[in-house]
Amino acid sequence: MDWGKKNRLSRLIQKDGHCLFLPIDHGYFQGPTTKLEKPGETVKPLLPYCDAIFVTRGVLRSCIDPNNTTPIILRVSGGTSIIGEDLSNEDITTSIKEVIRLNVCAVGFSIYVGSKYEHQTLMSLARLVDKAEEYGIPVMAVTAVGKELEKRDARYLALACRIAAELGASIVKTYWCENFEKIVNGCPVPVVIAGGPKVDSELQLLEFVYDGIQKGAIGINLGRNIWQSEHPVAMIRTLRAIIHENATVKEANDLLEKLKKGEKK
């Protein structure tokens, strides 16, 4: 592997083989998402606890201090909105020159397997990988489902992840589901767990992240369940303990309660 690509991946995936990515890219189709109205302020207290942030170039340039040293994964797909006709009609939004100029560690791109725009998003992923590989930039593919959240089962996600890897993604981000091992076992590149809408209880969140890691995910790329939490710093530190310190669900839950007492809302 090229030195540059190796170096970028080593900044994202820590020495223990695990990672905690924090997405703040939701505005690219959702607009000012709750608690992400001012992304720079939302993310500031969380930066010391994440291994990378996932962000568009617009928010990166306008809200993140260029002196920041937290690695960046740049979201380079988009072109739709939550009120538009079809969320799957995405394409590449950012040139490779811009990616290099912004000195990012990876780029992220959504694919919509089984949707009207499946072919377009898959071919764009393939083209992005071609360009990015030329410059040693890893591509993280995102298996997106748009509004069809019910699609998220092991059979569908294993198919989408495998296709992303076959087209050259270096990392695949996908949803947690029952039988998560089926996804990891069928995907030849590292898998990170996406969050999805905020879950009903904190315990549920700790349980699915723990389960996914036990079943072979290398980490998470989880946003709303962290920064929409009443206690975002306590939550990210707790998830860090599961990912980087092998904490069990009970240990993590005890830590969360302890940290919550010490953290202002």
Ligand code: 5RP
């Ligand atoms: C938005 C994304 C996000 O990166 C991803 O959904 C993770 O964020 P969350 O945990 O809030 O779902 O791809 O399209």
